[in-house]
Amino acid sequence: MIKKFLKILGGFVAFILLLIVVASVAIIFIVNKELVQDQMTKALNRHVQIQDINVGIFSVVSGIEVKKVTISNFKTEKQLEALKGKPVPTGDVFVSMESLRLKLKFLPLLKKQFQLKEAVLYAPVINVARSKGGAFNFDDLTRPKKLTKEEQEELAKEKAEEAKEPKKPFTADDIPVAINIGEVGVKNGTVNYYDGKLDQRIQIYKLTALVYNITIDPKELEKKDNAKVTVYMGIRNVGPVKSGSVDTFDITLDIDGNVKPFDLKTRKLDPEVSLHAGSPEGVVSGLQIFNAIAGNNVLGKYLGDALGFLKGKQSWKGSKLAYVDVWYKAGLAKLSNGNLKLKECRLLFDGSFNTNSKALGANLELELTKERNSAVKVGLRRQIESGLKRLGAKKYVNPEKIAETALKPLLNKNGMIYMKFRVAGTASKPTADLTHPKLGSLDDIIKQVAGDVLLEAGKEAGKKAIEDGGKQLLKKAGKIKLW
Numbered sequence: 001m002i003k004k005f006l007k008i009l010g011g012f013v014a015f016i017l018l019l020i021v022v023a024s025v026a027i028i029f030i031v032n033k034e035l036v037q038d039q040m041t042k043a044l045n046r047h048v049q050i051q052d053i054n055v056g057i058f059s060v061v062s063g064i065e066v067k068k069v070t071i072s073n074f075k076t077e078k079q080l081e082a083l084k085g086k087p088v089p090t091g092d093v094f095v096s097m098e099s100l101r102l103k104l105k106f107l108p109l110l111k112k113q114f115q116l117k118e119a120v121l122y123a124p125v126i127n128v129a130r131s132k133g134g135a136f137n138f139d140d141l142t143r144p145k146k147l148t149k150e151e152q153e154e155l156a157k158e159k160a161e162e163a164k165e166p167k168k169p170f171t172a173d174d175i176p177v178a179i180n181i182g183e184v185g186v187k188n189g190t191v192n193y194y195d196g197k198l199d200q201r202i203q204i205y206k207l208t209a210l211v212y213n214i215t216i217d218p219k220e221l222e223k224k225d226n227a228k229v230t231v232y233m234g235i236r237n238v239g240p241v242k243s244g245s246v247d248t249f250d251i252t253l254d255i256d257g258n259v260k261p262f263d264l265k266t267r268k269l270d271p272e273v274s275l276h277a278g279s280p281e282g283v284v285s286g287l288q289i290f291n292a293i294a295g296n297n298v299l300g301k302y303l304g305d306a307l308g309f310l311k312g313k314q315s316w317k318g319s320k321l322a323y324v325d326v327w328y329k330a331g332l333a334k335l336s337n338g339n340l341k342l343k344e345c346r347l348l349f350d351g352s353f354n355t356n357s358k359a360l361g362a363n364l365e366l367e368l369t370k371e372r373n374s375a376v377k378v379g380l381r382r383q384i385e386s387g388l389k390r391l392g393a394k395k396y397v398n399p400e401k402i403a404e405t406a407l408k409p410l411l412n413k414n415g416m417i418y419m420k421f422r423v424a425g426t427a428s429k430p431t432a433d434l435t436h437p438k439l440g441s442l443d444d445i446i447k448q449v450a451g452d453v454l455l456e457a458g459k460e461a462g463k464k465a466i467e468d469g470g471k472q473l474l475k476k477a478g479k480i481k482l483w
Contacts, residue, residue: 036066045140046094047072047083066100074140094137098123103182117182120210124189132196171267178217178224185210201238206252208232216261225262229275231255245427247286254278254319257326272329279322285313292432293366293421302406302439306379309372314342324349331356344369351423358426368417373407376417380406380442387446402449409437 033050040048051068070088088096103117129137147155189207194200209231217224236250257275262268290310293299299307316322324338331354338349346369351362368376380403388397412418420436 040071041080044071045074045076045080047075047080047086047088047092049088064102067098069095069097069100071095073137093125094127096125097121112177113180114177115180116184119181119184121186122188124186126189126191127194128191129194130196134197170269172216172218172221172225172262172269173267175216175218178219179214181212181214181227183210183212184214185212198242200240200242202241203236203238205234205236206232211259218267221262221267222264225260225264227259227261229255229257229259229273241286243428245288245430246284248313249282249284251282251284252280254280270330273327275326275328277324277326278319279316280319281315281317282322283313283315286311287314288428289364289423289430289432290314292423292425292430293364296421296432296434298434298439299419302380302383302442303376304379304383306376309344309375316340316342328355335362344372353427358428360423360425360427360430362423364421364423364432366419366421367412370416373415373417376410377403377407383442384446387443391443391446397446397449402446405449406442406445409439 033053036053037048037050040046049068049070050066052066054065054067071094072083072088072092073094075083099122101118101120101122103119105115105117127137131137185208187208187210189204189209191204191207193202193204195202211227211229214227215224216226232252232254234250234252237248241247241249255275255277257273259274260272263270263272287310294305294307294310296307318341321341322339325336327334327336333353333355335352336350338347340347340349346367348365348367349362351360353360381399384399384402384406388399388402407417410417410419418436419434421432422435423430423432425431
């Protein structure tokens with residue numbers, strides 16, 4: 001019995017090995033550099049160059065690696081014919097990459113399981129451009145191709161059939177096999193973006209963006225509906241920024257989290273994303289939210305331009321200085337536990353952002369370092385001196401005393417200036433309303449303090465007048481003769 005079992009097992013193993021060898025040999029003959037280049041050139045209407053494709057006798061097991069790929073911008077058939085055998089010019093590169101690695105597990109397919117160990121682009125460089133007229137250099141890839149008469153007729157038939165039955169949303173039940181993917185994405189990539197309309201450039205650098213440990217099984221969706229995400233990148237402007245929510249920036253982002261691709265109740269493809277986003281270091285100036293805070297009307301009347309430093313360059317360096325938790329689903333992003341610690345202040349925040357309407361709603365807490373107290377007090381003093389002059393009480397009151405009184409509502413228990421704001425509008429045009437402290441009119445504080453001083457001055461003047469009057473009366477009384 002054991003002998004028979006071993007014989008069957010040996011035959012099964014031999015059969016599997018034969019399948020692997022046959023599939024690998026087929027890949028060797030089918031997958032070659034020239035064939036792939038030609039097919040990509042025809043499909044993309046771009047000049048394509050591939051340095052090498054690594055395939056071996058066991059490529060089904062070890063995977064395939066495509067090395068040194070370069071793809072040009074759009075070319076006509078005549079231009080493509082003229083470019084055959086020539087390198088893609090440096091200034092005409094649309095996409096290039098060091099390598100593309102694909103590692104698909106073959107045996108699980110026999111069990112109706114799709115297992116992809118790796119599908120990663122290494123060191124890609126992507127050059128995206130928009131012309132002054134608003135056209136992108138990839139628009140030709142998104143436009144439907146011209147169809148022959150037969151293809152048009154076939155497409156019309158398909159649309160007629162689809163019209164009879166409403167198109168159903170994609171659900172987990174539409175997946176025929178269980179999916180298990182190791183990692184998919186990009187490592188050490190660069191994206192260069194030029195906007196011809198605005199004449200501005202933005203670069204994403206050191207981009208590593210991976211979706212990994214992807215597990216989806218329609219039969220066990222409650223347990224197997226998950227993917228992990230990790231993103232590390234830098235993003236900066238190259239030259240002046242002429243639109244958006246910031247003037248200049250160079251920020252690194254370090255993001256980790258989870259994605260649930262399918263909704264468990266509806267089973268529809270409706271991703272739910274939970275992320276922790278940090279920024280190890282960054283420099284930013286002209287941030288519109290900071291501009292809105294510094295330009296708050298109530299604070300402007302109270303402090304003048306004492307918060308003007310927020311409009312300038314802000315920087316941070318440290319993994320625990322800038323972070324936020326993000327939850328996203330169906331176009332709505334919710335922010336919580338937000339923290340940004342800068343040299344002169346600390347910002348705590350939470351709120352929401354609608355990716356469709358761009359509507360922003362957030363609660364901000366701003367705490368200035370104690371070193372900023374004196375600068376704010378100077379701003380207060382200037383406003384007070386202006387108010388005293390306007391009220392005609394400048395010679396009676398010490399502005400420093402009023403500044404100390406006016407500063408008190410702004411201080412928290414630690415003696416630091418602390419404020420709360422409600423932010424609305426959009427990221428590029430936010431508004432910031434002061435919700436704490438409730439500040440009254442600076443003129444009222446001036447009148448109150450100045451009034452007390454004038455009252456005391458009046459009492460002293462009255463007392464002096466009585467004393468002087470008494471002295472004069474006694475002096476006169478001494479001169480009167482009673483006999």
